[in-house]
Structure formats: C-alpha cells, structure tokens
Amino acid sequence: MPTVSEFFIEYGKRHGQKKRSWRDDQQRFRDYLKDPLGSRKLSLVTREMVGRILSDMERDDKAGATVNNVRALASALFGKAIEWGYVTENPVRGIKTRKTVKRDRFMLGHELPRFFAALADEPNTTIRDYLLLSLLTGARRANVLEMRWAEVDLTEATWRIPRTKNDDPQNVTLSPEAVMLLEQRKVLASKSAYVFPGTGASGHLVEPKKGWKRIFDRDELNQLELLIQPKNPKSPKTNVRLNMSEAALEKLLIETRAQAVKLGIDVESARMANLRIHDLRRTLGSWQAKTGASMAIIGKSLNHKNQATTAIYARLDLDPVRQSVNTATTAMMEAGGMKEKVEVVRLQTVRN
Known part of the structure; x- marks a missing residue:
C-alpha cells in the first residue's frame, strides 16, 4: 500500500x-x-x-x-x-463543493502608478518583464510562462499560442509597448528557447508568486513611509530597494508597520489588497471596456469562449483587436504616469 x-x-x-x-x-x-x-x-x-x-x-x-x-x-x-486496485472507497465522496464567487477585481487607475513604481524596483528582470507582458497582452498565466521565441513574430507584432485553455490556438496582438519589451528581452534571453527562461527542468519560469508578493511589499513600504513622514519628520526615507534581499525587505516592512501602528496609522489601508496575477488579464479587459471596446472585441483579444459569442469572435480579424489593445495600453500607461514608451517598456535601465 x-x-x-x-x-x-x-x-x-x-x-x-x-x-x-x-x-x-x-x-x-x-x-x-x-x-x-x-x-x-x-x-x-x-x-x-x-x-x-x-x-x-x-x-x-x-x-x-x-x-x-x-x-x-x-x-x-x-x-x-x-x-487500480489499491483501495475500495473514495474519502472525498460526500464532501460538498464550495460556493464560488466570480472575481471582478482589476487594477484601478489610482493603483497603476503605484504598481509601475514598485515594479520598476524589482531586481529580477525575468519576473519584472513577465508581469508587465502579462498586463500588456492579457494572456493567461501558463501561456505567458511557456512563451517561446518561435511563437513570436515581432515584425507582424503577433504571438501565436499553439494551444490555450480552450484547446484552440490563439493569435495575440502585441502592442508597440509589448513589442519593445520583447525586442529588449531578446537581448537578455536569446540563448533560451523561452522568453522567460528558468533554471528548472521545464526550462522556463514556473512560479512567479514570490516576485508578485515583492512588488506589493515594496509598494506598501513606500505608502507607509509616506504616511509616517508627516507625523515623524525625522523618520528616514529608505532608498528602495533595488538591491535589498527578500528577507531584508520583509524585515523592514514588519518594522515599518510597527512604527506606523505606534503613530496611530491605519496600516491595513496602505496595501493594494486582493490582487492576484490573473487580475492583470482582467485589468487589460477592463481598460479595453473603459476605452470603448465592444464585448466581442474584448472576448476575441482575451480568447474567451462560449456558445453565445463564438460565432461573433470567428468573424473578427486582428485589426480591431489590435486597435483596442493599443488604445487600452496607452490609457493604462497614461494613468500610471508613464509618458515615454521606452520608460514604460523597460521601467528602468537594464542592469548589466
């Protein structure tokens, strides 16, 4: 047994x-x-x-x-x-499924500048570029992690995903910001078949959760310091955090939270709450809707699939999808305070 x-x-x-x-x-x-x-x-x-x-x-x-x-x-x-003959009873039988609530969280306009600022301080370029490309394309997490250079046509600004969650291939339109990111990423990762290479057996990045958490730890630390400063002007402002280790960042965040509590500051409001990596995908769709895209266009660009809309999606080519994604991308970048496209794509000078 x-x-x-x-x-x-x-x-x-x-x-x-x-x-x-x-x-x-x-x-x-x-x-x-x-x-x-x-x-x-x-x-x-x-x-x-x-x-x-x-x-x-x-x-x-x-x-x-x-x-x-x-x-x-x-x-x-x-x-x-x-x-296969090991047991005769399934212990899960009789355990009811849980009620599910469909998430509707996406990144709001006032959150984008904070997200971009914290993302710029992320020292791991693979994590940083992965999260940014996830936002710019709205593609599913697994597809971005497994993205191969052979699937990308930078001249045509398209990314061909051979197989998606729906079991269908998908052509993803790449905005100018996404193309520029990938052009510069190719310099960093050209020796790998994957856009986001990893050190494990798969050959590509597998688990970005720790990097995702670091982004919001940095942002919370920045927000707490801004709240502390008026009440304690002598409090030093940390010059974050480009080379700070994960352990040092967590230690500093704990200490800063404790300091804020002593000053009567509501520390819970300092963090961008309840955001997950998948919400980057929803963020693009939300900004497409905000900038006037139809539900059919949004469904096509995000590769949503259901009986009511499949026929409409099939008749759409990539031109209106590209226009919608580009418009939404520009709106997000402007809301995030990022005016120069080069600054948007790289967010910081590549450190050699």
Whole structure:
C-alpha cells in the first residue's frame, strides 16, 4: 500500500501528465495535500481528514474555486486508486463543493502608478518583464510562462499560442509597448528557447508568486513611509530597494508597520489588497471596456469562449483587436504616469 505521495508520483506517470492541468495539479498537491496527507497510506485517509484540509483552506480565505480544485484533485487521485486496485472507497465522496464567487477585481487607475513604481524596483528582470507582458497582452498565466521565441513574430507584432485553455490556438496582438519589451528581452534571453527562461527542468519560469508578493511589499513600504513622514519628520526615507534581499525587505516592512501602528496609522489601508496575477488579464479587459471596446472585441483579444459569442469572435480579424489593445495600453500607461514608451517598456535601465 503506497503512501499518498508515492501514489501521486504513480498517478502522474500513468495519468496526470496527460492532463492539461497537470502542472496546476502538482502545485495544488504540493501546497495543500502533501503535508497533511503525503506520508499516510492511501487506505488510512479518511473523509474527516480531507474535509479538515478543505475547511482549513476556507478559514485561510482561499477562494471557493481553489478549494473546489483541491477537492477535485483529491477525488481524482482516489478514483484512480480504486480503479487500480489499491483501495475500495473514495474519502472525498460526500464532501460538498464550495460556493464560488466570480472575481471582478482589476487594477484601478489610482493603483497603476503605484504598481509601475514598485515594479520598476524589482531586481529580477525575468519576473519584472513577465508581469508587465502579462498586463500588456492579457494572456493567461501558463501561456505567458511557456512563451517561446518561435511563437513570436515581432515584425507582424503577433504571438501565436499553439494551444490555450480552450484547446484552440490563439493569435495575440502585441502592442508597440509589448513589442519593445520583447525586442529588449531578446537581448537578455536569446540563448533560451523561452522568453522567460528558468533554471528548472521545464526550462522556463514556473512560479512567479514570490516576485508578485515583492512588488506589493515594496509598494506598501513606500505608502507607509509616506504616511509616517508627516507625523515623524525625522523618520528616514529608505532608498528602495533595488538591491535589498527578500528577507531584508520583509524585515523592514514588519518594522515599518510597527512604527506606523505606534503613530496611530491605519496600516491595513496602505496595501493594494486582493490582487492576484490573473487580475492583470482582467485589468487589460477592463481598460479595453473603459476605452470603448465592444464585448466581442474584448472576448476575441482575451480568447474567451462560449456558445453565445463564438460565432461573433470567428468573424473578427486582428485589426480591431489590435486597435483596442493599443488604445487600452496607452490609457493604462497614461494613468500610471508613464509618458515615454521606452520608460514604460523597460521601467528602468537594464542592469548589466
């Protein structure tokens, strides 16, 4: 009888690696199932154990969709364990799915200048460019992470994604800002097949969450210092933070929060709350709508797919999509206080 971790390896080899969501399944297993269940024998996992994991996720304010995805993975694992003769019962059976609320969060006009300023201080150029290109294209996270130079035509300003979440290919129009970013990125990453190379087995960047958190840690630190300064003019202003380590940044943020609390400052209001990497995609769509794009154009540019709009999308070429993306990009850059395109794309001089 294998342990849950041992069976997950077998599950991956025999079934999981064929799934489009396999990389996501690995992340979900690692983050939510491995520690509480990994060392237990399959036959000893109970419904109560699985239920406690999902309840703990809810307590930690995980989205209903995230909880349901972990539940689905656990159910799939034990489904295969039954099929392959290891166990006879699925402990997930009887555990209800959670109610999901569709997110509508995107980056607001007053948040864009703060985001760009904090992004400019990010020392990891791969992370910085990945997040900026995610905003400029509105493409899904996995597609941007796996973006290859062979898929990019800078002359035509297009990016051909061979296979998307919808199982269809997609032509992504690249705004002038995105083209300039990629032209300069090619100088940095031309030796790799990937636009955003990584050091792991995949060859490309896999997990940008730590870099995403650093962006908002820097912004919060900046905001707290601005709030502290009028109440304590002698408080030194940190010259952030280009070469500051992650540990040093976290330590400084904790100390600055404590100082702000002593001065009676509401520290909760200093952070841009509840923003996720996927919200960059929603941000482009929101700014397209704000600048007058039709729902059909937005759906085409973001590769949304449903029965009501598929026929409309099929009749659209890239010209109106390009115009809409370019208009929205310009509006976002202007709202972010970024007037020069070169400054927008690079956000800072490439450090050699």
